[in-house]
Amino acid sequence: MIRLFVRLLVLALLCAALAIAALAWYATRPLHWTGDAIEYTLRPGTSLRQAALQIESAGVPVDGRLLGLIGRFAVDGTRLQAGSYAFEAGHTPLQLLEQMTRGDVSLREIRFIEGWTLRQMRAVLAAHPDVKQVVAGMDDRTLMTRLGSDAQWAEGWFFPDTYLFPAGDSDLDILKRAHHAMRRQLDAAWQKRAPDLPYASPEQALIMASIVEKETGIEADRATVASVFVNRLRAGMPLQTDPAVIYGLGERFDGNLTRAHLNTDGPFNTYMRRGLPPSAISAPGRASIEAALNPARTDYLYFVARGDGSSVFSRTLAEHNSAVDRYQRRPAKMARK
Structure with a gap:
């Protein structure tokens, strides 16, 4: 009887060892399929057993x-981390599980x-489907x-940048x-202003940076454009920036800024009201924030676009009117002929 029990025990141990060996072999056997990676989203609260069956149902x-x-x-x-996973062909079952415990989403x-405006970001x-x-x-x-x-x-x-995120965020x-x-960028620049x-x-600096962002066509002009608006603020002159007026018009703006728009009072009409508008008008990038807080040292009070992205800067109204004639009024007249 004892001998039979020993034999059965040995047989059971042998079967267990074989089963463990087979499971270990299966755990380290690469999985193959044709096509792209198979995506699976592990929801919070999903058990290990549920996740394993769901992965099979997903096509792995x-x-x-x-x-x-x-x-x-x-x-x-218990350490499986919720998120979206991309399972690649050639991975083993064990690697799939390890991927989810590491949270490699x-x-x-x-x-x-x-x-961009917040409306555009929204x-x-x-x-976005994910x-x-x-x-x-x-x-x-x-x-x-x-x-x-x-x-x-x-x-x-909201700082303009590329953001990576798992599906479902x-x-x-x-x-x-x-x-x-944006808070970090603005705080860091404010400390070095x-x-x-x-x-x-800092919020007023953000407002200025947003104006610089919309008024600047090329990187090299940012600090000089900022200097014009800073000089105007110091002199008590209206900023007279078209993008602020356009922002204030919102969905009423049809692409054509008219004299009537400039003559209609409103919180963002920087032709009729002195000082900064009440809020930013766009999301400025790092370069515009730096320009607003470290503008060039100039005595310019005016600028006009050349039409190639760059601007011509002037100290006096007479110089500015001459630049406007050269780069905006005269080309427009020639275009109409």
């Missing part, structure tokens, strides 16, 4: 029951362009409160990252 040629068994022995199933991309977020929609219908003041910001206006407070998550990035600038706060 793996036995979900065996994958779950491998996970019980080879990895800590596949990332999507979204880009905010320098000079539209891009709303159109962004969870949260802020749709949320007004700007509520948005800033959700972001934990005390800024009075939302415009300009919300538009609020991405805007929060962009807002924090030129002395005696006519800004009462």
Whole structure:
């Protein structure tokens, strides 16, 4: 009887060893399929067993029951990290599990362009198929409160950059990252600002940077354009910047800025009101922020676009009118002939 028990025990141990060896072989066997990587999104709260079966259902040629068994022995199933994963052909079942415990998620991309408005950023977020929609219908003041910001206006407070994110991240998550990035950029530039600038706060510097962003066609002109507006602020002159008026018109602007627009009072009409507008008019990039806080030292009060992206700068109104005649009025007259 004892001899039979020993034999059965040995047989059981041998079977167990063979099973473990087979499972180990299966765990390290590369998985092959044709086509691109297979994507799988692991939702928060999903168990190891559920995840293994879902991966099989997603199209990965793996036995979900065996994958779950491998996970019980080879990895800590409680450490699976939620997110979107791209499983590549040639990976082993064990590597798939390790990928999820490390949190090696596949990332999507979204880009905010320098000079964009928040409305444009919202539209891009709303159109992205992998962004969870949260802020749709949320007004700007509520948005800033959700972001934990005390800024009075939302415009300009989101840094233009390329942001990588896992599928399923919300538009609020991405805007929060962009807002924090703008805070960091602005705070760093504010600490290194030129002395005696006519800004009462970093927010006013942001407003100026947004104007510089919209008024500048080439990198080399940014600091000089900033100097013109700074000189005008110091002299108590109106800024007379068209992009601010256009921003104030909003959806009413049809692409043609008229004399009537310039003569209609409003908070963003920098022809009729002196000083900075109440908020930024766009999202400035790093170069425009630097230019606003470290403008060139000039005595220019005017500039006009040449038509090639660059500008002509003038000290007096007479010089400016001459430049306008040369680069805007006369070419327009010639074009009409």
